[in-house]
Amino acid sequence: MREGLTAPSKRLPSRFFYDAEGSRLFERICDLPEYYLTRTEAEILESAGPDLAERLPDIETLIELGSGSAIKTELLIRAFEPDRELRYAPIDVSRSALEDSVARLEERHPDLEILAAVAEYETGLAALERLDLGPTLLVWLGSSIGNLERNAAGAFLDRLRCEMSLEDRLLVGIDLRKDRETLERAYDDRQGVTARFDLNLLTRINRELGADFDLDRFAHRVHYDEVSGSVQSFLESQRRQTVRIGALGLEIAFEAGERIHTEDSVKYSPEEIDALAAQAGLSLERRYLDRAQRFTLNLFAPAG
Ligand code: AVI
Numbered sequence: 001m002r003e004g005l006t007a008p009s010k011r012l013p014s015r016f017f018y019d020a021e022g023s024r025l026f027e028r029i030c031d032l033p034e035y036y037l038t039r040t041e042a043e044i045l046e047s048a049g050p051d052l053a054e055r056l057p058d059i060e061t062l063i064e065l066g067s068g069s070a071i072k073t074e075l076l077i078r079a080f081e082p083d084r085e086l087r088y089a090p091i092d093v094s095r096s097a098l099e100d101s102v103a104r105l106e107e108r109h110p111d112l113e114i115l116a117a118v119a120e121y122e123t124g125l126a127a128l129e130r131l132d133l134g135p136t137l138l139v140w141l142g143s144s145i146g147n148l149e150r151n152a153a154g155a156f157l158d159r160l161r162c163e164m165s166l167e168d169r170l171l172v173g174i175d176l177r178k179d180r181e182t183l184e185r186a187y188d189d190r191q192g193v194t195a196r197f198d199l200n201l202l203t204r205i206n207r208e209l210g211a212d213f214d215l216d217r218f219a220h221r222v223h224y225d226e227v228s229g230s231v232q233s234f235l236e237s238q239r240r241q242t243v244r245i246g247a248l249g250l251e252i253a254f255e256a257g258e259r260i261h262t263e264d265s266v267k268y269s270p271e272e273i274d275a276l277a278a279q280a281g282l283s284l285e286r287r288y289l290d291r292a293q294r295f296t297l298n299l300f301a302p303a304g
Contacts, residue, residue: 049079091124157280195220210246
């Protein structure tokens with residue numbers, strides 16, 4: 001927080017969005033008419049599920065990074081479950097989201113073994129690495145990869161590949177580049193839910209770090225940068241003001257119109273996905289798209 005808020009261009013890491021309220025608001029975003037990502041990925045998972053189950057007969061465990069509500073993953077679990085005993089290991093920073101999803105899955109899938117980890121990706125993966133989970137499908141949905149800058153995304157895929165044995169596979173949902181209007185509307189909806197999601201970061205800093213951000217003095221702004229292929233979200237100061245952050249002993253000055261960059265949602269072309277995978281030592285086994293070709297689900301294997 002200190003580093004981001006005292007930098008010449010202020011910015012905060014988007015992973016701090018997900019306290020209980022942030023996770024709840026994100027679930028509402030997923031249902032918004034403008035936020036096509038969740039619906040589209042669910043459409044792909046529904047149609048690709050049987051093909052994936054058939055292609056991957058030996059998989060015993062699904063590890064999911066950033067599982068959230070796990071509603072889409074349940075489509076996969078349903079496709080895999082009839083033919084095998086399956087283990088599901090979700091990793092998420094939100095305890096409330098994990099508790100709710102695990103309770104639901106336990107009720108609906110009594111034979112499913114569940115090992116849940118409230119953790120950031122790296123810590124959760126390190127904990128699971130110590131267990132013998134058999135052939136594993138690592139699942140990373142929702143285009144969460146887009147919240148990493150391109151080089152960091154490549155480095156993280158490379159890190160995942162290093163942990164994979166030859167029979168493991170990686171399934172990644174990645175949003176595609178498309179027209180500005182569709183993208184900017186997806187991240188700045190009419191009901192203002194995404195604005196509340198963005199502003200909730202300030203509420204969290206107020207509560208957890210004793211700050212005095214006045215939410216009425218900041219506004220949610222979105223810009224699609226076509227060159228970098230990134231939808232950038234900002235909180236814009238509506239006037240000149242100073243904010244105190246008690247726990248950090250900081251006073252932060254804002255000019256009118258000055259912005260805190262809170263999120264990047266990077267979009268890829270199919271060619272960019274191929275290059276990213278190659279750079280990480282992964283080979284594409286199969287790419288599934290929705291009918292309107294807005295979103296991709298990519299099945300990767302460690303390259304020979
Ligand atoms: C979690 N992540 C992939 C979402 C996205 O699309 O970048 C977070 C989000 N931010 C605003 N709306 C949704």
